[in-house]
Amino acid sequence: xxxxxxxxVVGLGTWDTFDREVPLxxxxxxAALDAGVRLLDTSPxxxxxxxSLAAALQGRRDEALVATKVWAQTVEEGRNQLEAQLRWxxxxxxxxxxxxxxWREQLAWLEVExxxxxxGRLGVTHYSSGAFTEVARALRTGRFETVQLPYNPxxxxxxxxxxxxxxxxxxxxxVMRPLGKGSLLRRPPGPRELEPLTGxxxxxxxxxxxxxxxxxxxxxxxxxxxSRADRARSNALAGSPPWLGPEERRLVERLAAxx
Numbered sequence: 001x002x003x004x005x006x007x008x009v010v011g012l013g014t015w016d017t018f019d020r021e022v023p024l025x026x027x028x029x030x031a032a033l034d035a036g037v038r039l040l041d042t043s044p045x046x047x048x049x050x051x052s053l054a055a056a057l058q059g060r061r062d063e064a065l066v067a068t069k070v071w072a073q074t075v076e077e078g079r080n081q082l083e084a085q086l087r088w089x090x091x092x093x094x095x096x097x098x099x100x101x102x103w104r105e106q107l108a109w110l111e112v113e114x115x116x117x118x119x120g121r122l123g124v125t126h127y128s129s130g131a132f133t134e135v136a137r138a139l140r141t142g143r144f145e146t147v148q149l150p151y152n153p154x155x156x157x158x159x160x161x162x163x164x165x166x167x168x169x170x171x172x173x174x175v176m177r178p179l180g181k182g183s184l185l186r187r188p189p190g191p192r193e194l195e196p197l198t199g200x201x202x203x204x205x206x207x208x209x210x211x212x213x214x215x216x217x218x219x220x221x222x223x224x225x226x227s228r229a230d231r232a233r234s235n236a237l238a239g240s241p242p243w244l245g246p247e248e249r250r251l252v253e254r255l256a257a258x259x
Contacts, residue, residue: 006146006172006220010210010239011039011067012232013176013225020048022055024227029056031229033063035236041148041174041223043069043098044081054088067094067146067174067223069125070106078106086118094146096123100131103138111143121145127176129157136161139169148223150177151213152184153256163218178213178222179206180256189255196251200242205255206231210238212252215245 012032018025029040040057042049050068057064066089072078085092095110097103103124113119123146124138132149139147139162147166149158155177166173179185188205202208210222224235244252 005170006039006065006174008214008219008239008243009039009221010037010214010236011041011174011221011223012037012235013223014040014042014049014053015046015225017225017227018049018052019046020052022052025049025052025056027229028227028232029053030060032232032236033060035233036239037232037236038063039065039067039174039221039223041067041176043071043096044084045069045071045098050085050088057089061090065093067096067123068092069096069098070110071098071101072106073102075102075105075109078102079109082110082113082119091117092119094121094123095119096125096146096148099126100124100134100138107141107143121172123147123172123174125149125174125176129155132157132160132162136165139165139171142169144171146172146174148174148176151175151216151219152178152180152209153212153253154180154184163216167218172220173218175213175219175222178210179224180209184209184256184259187259189259193255197244197248200244200248201237201240203237204234205259206235207238208252209256210235211244212249214238215243215249 042053070078097106125148126135213222
């Protein structure tokens with residue numbers, strides 16, 4: 001089957017970062033773009049983040065792949081969300097059905113929009129492992145090109161079915177919560193514990209976690225959210241090889257368990 005892969009790359013998420021804070025969005029997004037980040041993920045669920053991202057991309061829209069979402073229980077509401085996104089971004093590179101919300105109904109008209117060229121790839125997302133059976137059902141229709149899932153050393157449920165299925169179907173996998181919503185950063189390991197990873201370009205614990213996910217060959221992108229420009233720049237460095245081997249990934253897992 002034809003591959004629809006994206007990466008491996010580090011992107012930028014916008015959950016709980018710059019809701020209606022345009023100056024902050026411009027600072028963080030600008031730093032990310034300057035560091036080579038191209039995939040920017042947002043959603044109508046993130047309050048004013050879509051509009052802030054659009055403002056931050058003024059003059060730089062062609063440097064970015066915008067991945068946003070339809071988060072609606074009715075087709076009318078979903079269409080209204082897309083119309084706003086098209087006003088902000090001109091086109092949507094990846095349109096995802098957020099948390100499977102009315103996914104069958106939304107998918108039917110989104111496929112027409114894809115054929116018309118107003119949106120690029122279509123994807124589906126969910127944050128809860130309890131919904132993974134339904135995510136798999138959606139992916140097996142063959143009508144999606146991307147899937148977004150949580151994946152980090154403390155959340156590995158997607159390894160059971162969804163990562164193998166995505167690989168089988170040639171889908172692009174976008175990883176949400178690569179830092180465990182911040183829970184894995186509370187007690188980071190010190191430089192000495194990270195020393196075995198320095199040869200892989202890892203200087204910080206967030207970089208280790210991001211590279212852990214990207215080193216799974218089934219993963220295309222990680223989208224850590226941050227409201228700090230320096231962290232956006234630092235995170236971007238994890239998107240380059242060399243990739244971690246099995247031994248190094250197990251080290252990250254042990255360090256994460258102790259954090």
